[in-house]
Amino acid sequence: MEAATLKDIARELNISVSTVSRALRDSYEINAETKRLVMECAARLHYRPNPIALSLKGSSSKAIAVVVPQIANYYFSQAINGIEEVANRRGYDVLIFQTHETYEREVANLRQAVARRVDGVLISLSSESSSILHLQELQQQGMPIVQFDRVSAELNTPRVVADNFGGAFAATEHLLKTGRRRIAHLTIQPWLSITQERLAGYRAALEQYGMPYDENLVRFSTFGPDEVGPLVNELLALTPRPDAFFTASDRLAVGCLAALHQRHLSIPEDISLVGFTNLTVADMLSPSLSTVMQPALEIGQVAVGRLLDLIERKHRAEPPSTVTIPTTMVLRASSQLAMTEQSFI
Amino acid sequence: MEAATLKDIARELNISVSTVSRALRDSYEINAETKRLVMECAARLHYRPNPIALSLKGSSSKAIAVVVPQIANYYFSQAINGIEEVANRRGYDVLIFQTHETYEREVANLRQAVARRVDGVLISLSSESSSILHLQELQQQGMPIVQFDRVSAELNTPRVVADNFGGAFAATEHLLKTGRRRIAHLTIQPWLSITQERLAGYRAALEQYGMPYDENLVRFSTFGPDEVGPLVNELLALTPRPDAFFTASDRLAVGCLAALHQRHLSIPEDISLVGFTNLTVADMLSPSLSTVMQPALEIGQVAVGRLLDLIERKHRAEPPSTVTIPTTMVLRASSQLAMTEQSFI
DNA sequence: TTTATTTGCGCAAACGTTGTCGGCAACGTT
DNA sequence: AACGTTGCCGACAACGTTTGCGCAAATAAA
Known part of the structure; x- marks a missing residue:
């Protein structure tokens, strides 16, 4: 037994x-x-x-590490599901590490991963990680690494990201096409790659439609408690008042929703609203939330595929490439007059 | 280097x-x-x-496994955060496994955990696991096991659970005290321990306040798409119509919210609504959602504490006990007239 | 001085596995 | 008859660590 x-x-x-x-x-x-x-x-x-004995022998541990800021986040947990699915199918175990957005834990996690002799590392950088020396060093020691979602250009590895630019462009374009002219953009930490790309997509769409870029309409926020409401109020105080909000996350969008409700503004009649990423309850909100959906699962699948290929040396001299996974614009009631009264359950 | x-x-x-x-x-x-x-x-x-070499030697791997249905669930990921925090502080690594609610994966995960020589197992049973022979066998082989959240009485281990009965009782009592008389209960898979305890709390509160228990008012649902709406409609069709909904999860509550909005019922004037567990956006919904909060983090912390004590034999002959962590009733607008117009951001 | 005891350290086995080597039959070849 | 080839298998070392045992020198007791 x-x-x-x-x-x-x-x-x-x-x-x-x-x-x-x-x-x-x-x-x-x-x-x-x-x-x-x-x-x-x-x-x-x-x-x-016995995988332990195999690892000790030094060959391969048949395990990979995935390092993410946090798993209490639908996006990342979905990505992990994609990673696990493919990894298990190809005979690998997945070790999950959380950095809780700190540089210190990121370093500690990577140390643990090395100690456990993982065959490779999948990482989405913590928001605090300005330096990536620890990763460069790890890579120099021969550890296969693939970045996903929150990536750094300074680290020369394959990268798998969502089409943040395209998604933001599509969202902004959608708002413009439905007649909106003053589109506010509520977003997250400015130094993250995803923030910059989404902002760029927003600007590009404005430009293409001949609308001026007004930096007063762009606000950066963390997820601190009681932070979204005041920002929304500031934006609503502008003249002329914004007629649409495009937020860089659904969490921010939900905050907007509440703040707008509170001011008795009707959505989308007075203000249109579009979110980003994929909160599970987006379709159950009132009104249901239009959103740019990121294929988290697919990003995970593709990223781990790259990593395993790297580990198994299927592509030896091939230079690291960046894969961009398309996002999907999901139109719901919060940005479409016609849908406001429509059934959406 | x-x-x-x-x-x-x-x-x-x-x-x-x-x-x-x-x-x-x-x-x-x-x-x-x-x-x-x-x-x-x-x-x-x-x-x-080198932890691998240490594990091979057979002593202790300084790693524990936590097996949960899924991490794409705020409750479980919070619990894991609590687990990690305490485990790391005491020098242990945490290996996370997902069963995706299937018996098959649960068995496979435990096998992996054993192969990786974990020192103990923390488990929340998958909803499909009717048999627990695999766990009993594992226990007989000397593996320390602690159950949390979704537990089985047939498996003789320490258990750490939320006070589901008390939470449901408090929620129902709150609704009764605010004048509600026809309280519908929308809940999840009937064979889960948590479902049964919540249902029992609901019934006990009704009984204590001399209200009849009407099984027509109780509905079981999975989280399948388009499942909540029809159930809500069925319940609303009853005469006399329910004047309150108590749901066994926030996900169900959000579904209710949408369905009620759609029928132009105002909350809480026409219908009161109370959820269960702790969705992050509960306070940002419109109206903000009253809910029975489960201290997921604390449950994780306590559960892992028990497990580590078991591993380190701090309590040798002590019989396995069940720890019940209190829940908290968070009153928000969805169940309180006075709060409807109140600021809640 | 001889005999115990302590102190400080090295040797070797063990955990489960793989890989390198070498052995030894049974062949076939000159 | 002497030699090279195969085919099949076992012994041994190694991965990094802990641990029981033994051995030497230093110290203490006789």
């Missing part, structure tokens, strides 16, 4: 451990009959190779 | 590996001066013991 080892099989069959090992690996220098016996015995004893 | 080993230190100091090992473990049979030298050298080379 206890975990069987090669030694158990060897004893049972009165042969040596090495022969058992080779038989199970289907080595050419083992007799077919012996192989059959070993296989049969292994199955009978429910033999499973 | 590469991971230093005992051997490296031994070579550097011209002593044996065993001496280094013992010096680092502060063994009594090593000279103080030698210890000093070893410590100094270890620090200089950034020596970190």
Whole structure:
């Protein structure tokens, strides 16, 4: 009943451990009959190779690390689901690490990952990580690394990101096309790659439609409590008043929603609202929330695919490339007059 | 720069590996001066013991497994945060596994956990796991196990749960005290312990206040798409119409909210609404959602504390006990007339 | 001085696995 | 008959660590 080892099989069959090992690996220098016996015995004893011993031997631990800011975040947990799915299918375990947005924990996590002999690292940078020396060093030591979502251009690895620019462009364009002229943009920490790309998409759309860019309409916020309301109030106090809000996250969008409700502004009649990323309850809000959906699952799948290819050296000299996964504009009631009264459950 | 080993230190100091090992473990049979030298050298080379080798030796891997249905769930990811915090502080790593609510994955995850030589297992049962033989077997093999949140009475381990009964009782009582008389209860899979306890709390409160229990007012739902709306409609069709909804999850509550909005019912004037668990956006909905808050973080902290005590044999013969963590009733606008127009951001 | 005891350290085994080597039959080749 | 080839298998080392045992020197007791 206890975990069987090669030694158990060897004893049972009165042969040596090495022969058992080779038989199970289907080595050419083992007799077919012996192989059959070993296989049969292994199955009978429910033999499973001990990954710890394999790791110690130094070959491969068949485990990868995924380092994310936090898992209490639908986007990241979805990405992890995609990662796990593909990794497991290809025979790898996934070790999950949270940085809680601090540089210190990011370093500690990577140290742990190395200690546990992972074969590779998937990382989405913590918002506090301005320096990436720890990652460059890790890479120089030969650790395969792939970045996703929050990436750094200074670290020369494959990157998998959502089309933040395209998504923001589409959202802004949608608002413009539905007649909005003063579009406020509520967004997150300005130094993140995703923030910059979304802001760029917003600006590009304004420009293409001949609308002026007004930096008063752009506000940066963290997720601190009681932070969104005041910002929304500031924006609403501007003249002329904004007629649309485009937020860089659904969490911000929900905050907007509440603040607008409170001021008895009707959505989308008075103000249109479009969010970003994919909160599960977006379709259940009132009004249901238009949003730029990021394919978190797919990003995870693609990213881990790259990493495993890297580990298994399928693409040796191929230079690291950046994969951009398209986002989808999901139109719901919060930005479409016609849908306000429509059934959406 | 590469991971230093005992051997490296031994070579550097011209002593044996065993001496280094013992010096680092502060063994009594090593000279103080030698210890000093070893410590100094270890620090200089950034020596970190190799957890893989330690695990192989069979003693302790300093890692625990936490097995949950899914991490894409605010409740579980919060619990994991609590688990990680305490575990790390006590020197343990946390390996996270998802069952995706299937029995098959639960078994596979536990197998992996064993293979990776974890020192103990924290588990919240998958909704599909009717049999718990795999866990009983694991326990018989000496693996320390603690159950949390979704627990089974058939498995004799310490248990850490939220006060589901008390929370449901408080919510129902609150609704009754604010004058509601026909309280519908929308809940989840009937065979889960948490479902049964919440239902019992709901019934007990009704009974205490002399209200009849009407099973027509109780509906079970999964989270399938387009499932909540029809159920709400069915309930609203009853005569007399319910004047309050108490849901066993915030996800269901949000669904209710949307369905009620759609029928132009005002909350809480026409219908009061109270949810359960702790969606992040509960306070940002319109109206803000009254809810029974579960201290997910604390549950995780307490559960992992129990497990580590078990692992370190702090309480040898102590029989497994069940710890119930109190829930908190958070009153917001959806169940209180007075708060409807109040500022809540 | 001889005999115990302590102090300080090294050797080797063990955990489960893989890989390198070498051995020894049974062949086929000169 | 002597030699090289195969085919099949076992012994051994190694990965990094802990630990039981033993051995020497230093110290204490006789």
